[in-house]
Amino acid sequence: MKQYFSLFRIRFINGLQYRAAAFAGLTTQFAWGFMEILAFSAFYRANPAAFPMEFSQLVSYVWIQQAFLALFMPWGVGGNAVEAIVSGNIVYDLARPMDIYNRWFFETIADRVSRATLRCAPILMVAFILPPSFRMALPSNLWQLSMFLISAVSAMCVVTVYCLLDYMSAFYTMSRYSAIFVILADFLAGGVLPIPFFPAPFRKVVELLPFAAMQNMPLRIYSGNISGTDAVRGIGLQLFWLAVMLIFGKWLMKRSLKRTVTQGG
Amino acid sequence: MITLTNINKTFKIAKRQAGFGRAVKALFSREYTLIRALNDVSFSIADGEMVGYIGPNGAGKSTTIKIMCGILTPDRGECVIDGRTPWRNRVAHVREIGVVFGQRSQLWWDVPIIDSFELIRDIYKTDAKTYQNSLDELTALLDLSELLKTPARSLSLGQRMRCEIAASLIHNPKILFLDEPTIGLDAVSKIAVRQFIKKLNAERGTTVILTTHDMQDIEALTRRILLIGKGRILLDGSLDELKKRSTERKTLVVEYIGNAPVLCEGMTPCETREGRVVITLDPVILSVSDAITRLAAQVSLTDVSVLDVSAEEMVAGLYKEYEI
Amino acid sequence: MKLYFKYFALHLKSQMQYKITFALNILGRIVMSFATVTGVLFMLTRFHEVDGFTVSQVLLCTSVVSMAFSVAEVFARGFDIFPQLLGNGEFDRALVRPRGIIFQILASHIEFIRLGIFMQAAAVLCYAIPKSGVNWTPNKIVTLVLMITCGAAVFFGLYIVYASFAFFTTEGLEFMNILTHGGREFGRYPFAIYGGGVLKFLTYIVPLALFQYYPLLYLLGRTQNSFYMLAPILALVFLIPCYAFFRAGLRRYKSTGS
Structure with a gap:
């Protein structure tokens, strides 16, 4: 366990080095969230009855999404893994006494946490003091907040094991190209549009997919769009998909490595 | 024709620091070092x-x-x-x-x-x-x-x-x-x-x-x-x-029959083996011919060669001399 | 210009070396850009209109902005990856060659796979043109062409600004994304829906609205003012400060070399 901790630590320190990147990310995400809310408010003005969630819920959804973007985004983390596979350097990783799957998992999580830590506080701080129509609200009670925290950790793990599947696809395609993986996950997890805005029949299916277990769940729990037993059921769905993709991922890793080793890299 | 006259150039470089606490500190303030890359460089070609x-x-x-x-x-x-x-x-x-x-x-x-x-x-x-x-x-x-x-x-x-x-x-x-x-x-x-x-x-x-x-x-x-x-x-x-500047030292490779020779002042052994010795000579103290004469008096020489310093060593020597 | 075509031909030749990868990449980009359009469709089927713009009118707007953006992405790729050019010495190579710097950066990178977005947007545009209720006259066709070309020029200007920042700092450039990628992403709706403040900013500071919102009003017949038709040309003025900023960055680069 100690080795994972020090891996985590070095990644974290490394992430902290990029000061300007953190400030820039902050501004970008803040401006992005602001524009999103403005766009939604135009639609809200046009037809409040057609709005599938409370406007204040949407505002919280957007700010939490921007503040914790790094935790849940399906892109831009753990690029080394794919390079290691494509270049064949993965054989050196095999020589280390550490499970590769676990290592990538922890590295990716560390990247996410270090980036999010730097960025979330200022965004949240500003989001709480904005004029009322843009202001982020606290969850209605402590129960909702704790559900959110559990759900956030699960969502981060789900999106990470999903990303690992994406990395491993490089064993077979030998390229970096995974845009479709990313776009699919971003869109169907409510990254572009919260899932309640999807047309009804489509939405029913999407709610059950593994993507719904990603950012969709914590963001909607925080904002109060999903609450009570629905929240518990939602976390259950997350854990289910986490287990499925984790088992599949580990199996795929074993298989891919065997293939790589027998082919001599 | 190329002429450079008193060219000066200084760079400013941010310091990166090790350790967790310092990494956090560097988020807010950073120290810089000035590096004088060129200091009155002049030459013409x-x-x-x-x-x-x-x-x-x-x-x-x-x-x-x-x-x-x-x-x-x-x-x-x-x-x-x-x-x-x-x-x-x-x-x-x-x-x-x-x-x-x-x-x-x-x-x-x-x-x-x-x-x-x-x-x-x-x-x-x-x-x-x-x-x-x-x-x-x-x-x-x-x-x-x-x-x-x-x-x-x-x-x-x-x-x-x-x-x-x-x-x-x-x-x-x-x-x-x-x-x-x-x-x-x-x-x-x-x-x-x-x-x-x-x-x-x-x-x-x-x-x-x-x-x-x-x-x-x-x-x-x-x-x-x-x-x-x-x-x-x-x-x-x-x-x-x-x-010329760096021929102060010469290397002598000597092969001989008999007991190992006693080295006198100005000779430093680099490598000794039965029947063979490599000596660095300081020509200020001892000339090459004197060294050979002294050695020949003690043992019977089968082969003697004087090595020139290679350019590689010369430059290494110069770097050392100028402490760069 | 002749030299530019030489470069162009070489880029085409080298990117065609890998036909399958090339085709797959283009396909990927087409699928990718569908996310934005799907989002727009979902929102407008639910709400029917936004600020009085119908689905196909919004799609007209979406596709014009995407096309302009992708043209800039294809041809100004060298500015998009400018930090890399500084890092790998390619920029130094440009400096030791007897041609304009901006020309060399433009010519040295042309990425055709980025036409994927353009193709997808063109398809959406073809769908929107008849349905948007625009009464197509020669003037309006000119307006549409101006929107796309001048739009590409404004995005190009933004890429130059991005590259100029790279002369000063290697990290933190991602904030420019809000204007480049954000410009495309948020340009899917007419900029006026974001309110007066944003519209002013996008009119006077970073003139994205000059090639999107105002000429769109002209296209849809909401105004007869021909100034709105020519607004995209006015947006070209933006290129002047962009160029000046690039020169300033270049001067700094030459004095620090990093």
Whole structure:
């Protein structure tokens, strides 16, 4: 366990080095969230009855999404893994006494946490003091907040094991190209549009997919769009998909490595 | 004609710090170090000269080259090349120079070499006749005829370097800057590159300025050496002069029959084995002939050889002497 | 210009070396850009209109902005990856060649796979043109062409600004994304829906609205003012400060070399 901790630590320190990147990310995400809310408010003005969630819920959804973007985004983390596979350097990783799957998992999580830590506080701080129509609200009670925290950790793990599947696809395609993986996950997890805005029949299916277990769940729990037993059921769905993709991922890793080793890299 | 007068250049570099607490601190304030890359550098190089520019990493070699190419502006000082200041008349200046960066390529990776060459011809607006002559000459000298139809990605490093050098010479420049042209090449390619540079200098009269870490390049090519260290020109002279300065110590390899000889003052043993001893001589105390006489008095010598110091060791010695 | 075509031909030749990868990449980009359009469709089927713009009118807007953006992405790729050019010495190579710097950066990178977005947007545009209720006259066709070309020029200007920042700092450039990628992303709706403040900013500071919102009003017949038709041309003025900023960055680069 100690080795994972020090891996985590070095990644974290490394992430902290990029000061300007953190400030820039902050501004970008803040401006992005602001524009999103403005766009939604135009639609809200046009037809409040057609709005599938409370406007204040949407505002919280957007700010939490921007503040914790790094935790849940399906892109831009753990690029080394794919390079290691494509270049064949993965054989050196095999020589280390550490499970590769676990290592990538922890590295990716560390990247996410270090980036999010730097960025979330200022965004949240500003989001709480904005004029009322843009202001982020606290969850209605402590129960909702704790559900959110559990759900956030699960969502981060789900999106990470999903990303690992994406990395491993490089064993077979030998390229970096995974845009479709990313776009699919971003869109169907409510990254572009919260899932309640999807047309009804489509939405029913999407709610059950593994993507719904990603950012969709914590963001909607925080904002109060999903609450009570629905929240518990939602976390259950997350854990289910986490287990499925984790088992599949580990199996795929074993298989891919065997293939790589027998082919001599 | 290249003249540099009192060129100065200082860089500011941010410090990176180790440890978790410091990494957090660096988020908010950062410390900087000033580095004097060039400190009153002056020299001049005549047309048609071939000069080796040497010094350890970070001594200021590439800063000087960049200034002469017009990529960098110095803080102070003057640099005049054929009557022009590189950073003021960029376009006019670079038309007359060729630059080879040893570790960087200017060739297109996926298309045949000849396509890259033709593009370079158009970039430099070289007319058809000059281009054809230049290409024929370079093809013959560098033995490129087989390579021209091949894309750069399928060439070996040595082949690619030959094409790289040709690419920098298509427009017939008066001055050629070579930044580590033999780095990473195998012995055969190194020799080919050196021979070519020598011929180029002799036949086209191109001025060549060469930076390298490979002393064999220097020995094979240049009569004049500029040694730079910590931003200062430490030595400007010929290879022979350099040798004279560092011939204080000689190495004597002696093979003999009999008991090991007793060494006197001025001889230091480097390596002793039964029947063989390697001795460093300090010629101020003991001349070579005296040393041999003394040894011959003790044992019967079967073989004696006096080694000259190699350029490599000489430069290492110089670096040590100047503490760079 | 002749030299530019030489470069162009070489880029085409080298990117066609890998036909399958090339085709797959283009396909990927087409699929990718569908996310934005799907989002717009979902929102407008639910709400029917936004600020009085119907689905196909919004799609007209979406596709014009995407096309302009992708043209800039294809041809100004060298500025998009400018920090890399500084790092790998390619920029130094450009400096030792007797041609304009901006020309060389433009010519040295052209990425055709980025036409994927353009193709997808063109398809959406073809769908929207007849349905948007625009009464197509020669004037309006000119307006549409101006929107796309001048839009590409404004995005190009933004890429130049991005590259100029790279002369000063190597990290933190991502904030420019809000204007480049954000410009495309948020340009899917007419900029006026974001309110007066944003519209003013996008009119006077970074003139994205000059090639999107105002000429769109002209296209849809909401105004007869021909000034709105020519607004995209006015947006070209933006290129002047962009160029000046690039020169300033270049001066700094030459004095620090990093």
